[in-house]
Amino acid sequence: MKRQGDVLIVMIGAIPKGATKRKSRVLSEGEVTGHAHRLDGGKVYEKEDVLYFRAESVVHLNHEEHATLTLEPGAYRVIQQREYEPEGWRNVGD
Numbered sequence: 001m002k003r004q005g006d007v008l009i010v011m012i013g014a015i016p017k018g019a020t021k022r023k024s025r026v027l028s029e030g031e032v033t034g035h036a037h038r039l040d041g042g043k044v045y046e047k048e049d050v051l052y053f054r055a056e057s058v059v060h061l062n063h064e065e066h067a068t069l070t071l072e073p074g075a076y077r078v079i080q081q082r083e084y085e086p087e088g089w090r091n092v093g094d
Contacts, residue, residue: 004066007037008079015052015075019045027051027061027078035064051078 002009007028025039040062042055054075061069 002061002069002071004037004061004063004069006080007061009061009069009071010077010079012052012075012077015045015054016047019047019052021045022051025053027053028080037061037063037066052076053078 001011022044025042025044027037027039027044029036038061039053039055039059041057041059042053045052045054052075055071055073057073059071061071
């Protein structure tokens with residue numbers, strides 16, 4: 001398990017069946033600064049508003065305001081940190 005700002009990366013056994021491949025390698029875009037958590041390799045998938053990615057070799061997760069994360073080959077789930085406000089739950093913005 002690794003964290004970069006408001007994004008948590010968890011290794012999983014496999015990408016869920018029925019997940020669709022996305023063109024972009026952006027895992028999360030910052031609401032305030034416009035910076036993005038972006039992979040430099042691998043394939044990103046989505047199923048039911050949850051992101052996953054598969055890395056066939058070592059990949060890096062980059063962001064302008066955080067240290068680069070190095071991720072080993074495997075399948076991963078992306079979890080966006082959330083917080084509660086009186087209006088309800090919302091995703092945390094970087």
